[in-house]
Amino acid sequence: MNLERYQRIQQVLKARQADLTLCLEDVHKPNNVSAVIRSADATGIHKIHAVWPNEMRTLSHTSAGARNWVDVETHDDIDTAIAELKAQGMQVLVTNLSNSAVDFRQVDYTKPTAIILGNEKAGASAKAKQLADQDIMIPMLGMVQSLNVSVASAVILYEAQRQREAAGMYDNDISSVPQQTIHRLLFERGHPVLAKVAKRKGLPYPTLDEQGQIVADDQWWAEMQKK
Structure with a gap:
């Protein structure tokens, strides 16, 4: 891994927001799932949650x-x-056009927040609406009453990013993501081939130096080289 890539990965991980997330409920179109994840990455989301349809468990x-x-x-x-x-400790929001729904821009996204997005056909389930803390909606001025789920996720996430950026929440020197997770991601993204071998053999990921290079003893390397 070259130094530029290592520094870029570190920069990205420092900006990750561990207390802002999405929850996909039965979203079944792979292209929508991919687009949602892309928007999550672009806005600094560390993790999303999902309840998959029965026919799509991975x-x-x-x-x-x-x-x-x-x-x-x-x-x-x-x-x-x-x-x-x-x-x-997250406030749970659900996209739902109801009498109690508020404009998504009126929500304080600097608080720990999870946003539920329902499936492409029926939207969020009755159970999700019942358990959520607040319904939110994206105002629509045309004949169509809803956006594609991936578009809706991007619109909401960029409002959350705007608020958090104004509050300086992307400028922390110390990431809100656990250090153990950061080390795992640095190793797996910086040394993907070696990470696969280490994982297959049940070996721990060794330390990385300031240049992103592996610092491991001879025994670790010997175990890695065994067939």
């Missing part, structure tokens, strides 16, 4: 690109997902 059909930089945590159902998000 991300195998989505493009690798941004997915390599955004963790995806899968939940069995929306109840479990929302319970975990609330346990983390």
Whole structure:
């Protein structure tokens, strides 16, 4: 890994927002999932959550690109997902055109926040709407009453980014992402081939120096070279 790439990865990880996330509920079109993850990466999201449709239990059909930089945590159902998000102290918002919905720009996204996005056909489930803290909507001035789920995610996330950037939340020298996770990402993204071998053999990732180069003892290298 060259120094420029190592420094770029460090810069990206420092800006990651561990307390801002999305939760996809039964979003089933791979191109939409890929687009949502791309927007999440672009706005500094560290992890998104998902409840997949029964016929789609993995991300195998989505493009690798941004997915390599955004963790995806899968939940069995929306109840479990929302319970975990609330346990983390997040306000849970759901996109839903209801009488109680507020303009998405009126929300304070500098607070720990999770945004539920429902599937392409029916939107968020009744359970998600019931458990969420607040309904939000994107004002529509045309004949169409909703945006594509990937477009909606980008619109909302960039408002969240705007607010957090104004509050200086992307300028922290110390990332809100755990150091152990940062080390894992630095190693896996900087040394992908060696990371795969180490993972397959159950070996820990060794330290990286200031240049992003591996600092490991002879025993680790010997284990890595064994067939």
